[in-house]
Amino acid sequence: MASIVRPSLLRQTALASRCAARNAFAKQPALPVAALHSSSRRSAILPPGPRETYPALRPSSSRAVNDPAPVPEPNAAHGSYHWTFERLLAAGLVPLTIAPFASGSLNPTMDAIFCSAVLLHSHMGFQQCIIDYVPKKQYPGLRKFTWWALNLATLTVGVGLYEFETNDVGVTEAIKRVWKA
Missing domain, CATH: 1.20.1300.10 (Fumarate reductase/succinate dehydrogenase, transmembrane subunit)
Incomplete structure (x- = not known):
């Protein structure tokens, strides 16, 4: 498994160093590039819809994502x-x-x-x-x-x-x- 992953890590590292060198000459701030990274900033990818942000805009019959599930009557x-x-x-x-x-x-x-x-x-x-x-x-x-x-x-x-x-x-x-x- 390590031999499969290694070439891609080397390519990413080489790409990151090239981008950093180009950005240094272009006087632009370098973007941080990591071989394996994850982002906890999901709000930039998908902003919340108006019904999730403002409960007043939500109709009373519909539920938002984080609303609790209704409990059915026992039968x-x-x-x-x-x-x-x-x-x-x-x-x-x-x-x-x-x-x-x-x-x-x-x-x-x-x-x-x-x-x-x-x-x-x-x-x-x-x-x-x-x-x-x-x-x-x-x-x-x-x-x-x-x-x-x-x-x-x-x-x-x-x-x-x-x-x-x-x-x-x-x-x-x-x-x-x-x-x-």
Whole structure:
């Protein structure tokens, strides 16, 4: 590592000495140049914006960089219970997928439970994607549109699965036929 860094340090030192010599002849003050340096003067690079400097200019709804984060109201449904329900639903899909094929029975009740679990699991997954990737503060209109589009898509798929279960062969039988085809 030292052999890699050494040539650049030598070049910087040579450059600094040349600049100092040129500045001495030009009667200009020499700029301090160091091989490895850091500056704590960040204000010259990016001055603070008007909202950070003058709190009176800031709207009451927006927060500055150094304002404390708002504490949300405690709600168990949006915390660990919600996460636990998602994990149990995802883990429950494994036996619901295998059971109709392992037992050999084609039960419409089992198909209905499987379809509703898959539909709920998909809805909750896409809901988390919308929450994570479409921020409410930046895109309120897009967030509302995607939320309604997700609800409409979930309803459409739910009606389609119901029609497929009641008026056709059902999901398990369809998978069985496709597998044997």
